[in-house]
Amino acid sequence: MMKFPLLMLPLCALISGCQTTTKQNACDGFSRLTPSLQTSITVLKTDRPFANQIASHNKFGASQGCWE
Numbered sequence: 001m002m003k004f005p006l007l008m009l010p011l012c013a014l015i016s017g018c019q020t021t022t023k024q025n026a027c028d029g030f031s032r033l034t035p036s037l038q039t040s041i042t043v044l045k046t047d048r049p050f051a052n053q054i055a056s057h058n059k060f061g062a063s064q065g066c067w068e
Contacts, residue, residue, distance in 0.1 A: 027066035032058055 033054050035043065043051045061067060 026064045027061070030061055030064075030066055032061055032067050 035054070040051075043054070
């Protein structure tokens, strides 16, 4: 009965050493949305809130330096 808790201690120590130390970047997984002209016109005519979300997304990415 006592050997299982004693076995768990080294395993927990081993697993705890598997942490990532890389810093997260605001641009990770984030890319500029560039719809075609036809799509832009359609979205502007039919779904203005979505068009505003696209513009906000692109503005945020530019302010974070994800693209020029």
